[in-house]
Amino acid sequence: MAVLPLLVYPDERLKQISQPVSGVDEALRTFILDLEETMRAGPGGVGIAAPQVGNFVRIAIVDVSGKPKTQSHGRLVLINPEILEWDGMAVGREGCMSVPDFTGNVIRAERIKVQALDEQGKLHTYEMNGYEARAVQHEVDHLDGLLFLDRLVSRRNDLFARKVYKK
Numbered sequence: 001m002a003v004l005p006l007l008v009y010p011d012e013r014l015k016q017i018s019q020p021v022s023g024v025d026e027a028l029r030t031f032i033l034d035l036e037e038t039m040r041a042g043p044g045g046v047g048i049a050a051p052q053v054g055n056f057v058r059i060a061i062v063d064v065s066g067k068p069k070t071q072s073h074g075r076l077v078l079i080n081p082e083i084l085e086w087d088g089m090a091v092g093r094e095g096c097m098s099v100p101d102f103t104g105n106v107i108r109a110e111r112i113k114v115q116a117l118d119e120q121g122k123l124h125t126y127e128m129n130g131y132e133a134r135a136v137q138h139e140v141d142h143l144d145g146l147l148f149l150d151r152l153v154s155r156r157n158d159l160f161a162r163k164v165y166k167k
């Protein structure tokens with residue numbers, strides 16, 4: 001396994017729309033392991049999307065199980081994820097491995113239903129809420145070339161410089 005180099009804002013490639021995965025094979029599973037290692041190597045790494053390492057395919061990994069008092073499905077590999085339902089709205093602070101110098105307040109749905117393939121090619125539907133739902137919405141945005149910076153209500157009021165980014 002390997003930690004892959006991250007694209008960092010304002011790299012224009014982060015705006016690229018990623019393509020659906022056509023088939024799950026061993027090479028893809030190896031890439032997913034590298035992607036996961038890259039996520040876990042980052043500070044506070046609760047999610048990552050393939051385009052963040054320059055591979056423009058619709059794959060994201062989310063794992064919020066390390067966050068206390070948070071409902072979670074554990075480690076989730078989401079291939080070709082589709083958010084089918086959104087419900088409620090909440091403001092929350094987000095960070096991103098590709099935007100190391102800032103955090104921001106973003107409005108997201110509180111509850112979502114998401115459908116995705118796992119790394120065996122099996123289709124799952126997950127209902128989730130709170131922080132996990134937020135993380136999935138953030139990662140799916142990456143697949144569509146969007147960063148949390150694009151969703152700030154106000155750049156003046158909702159963007160915060162990170163003084164220290166813990167390594």
Ligand SMILES: [Zn+2]
Pocket residue numbers: 095096097098138139142
């Ligand atoms: Zn991100």
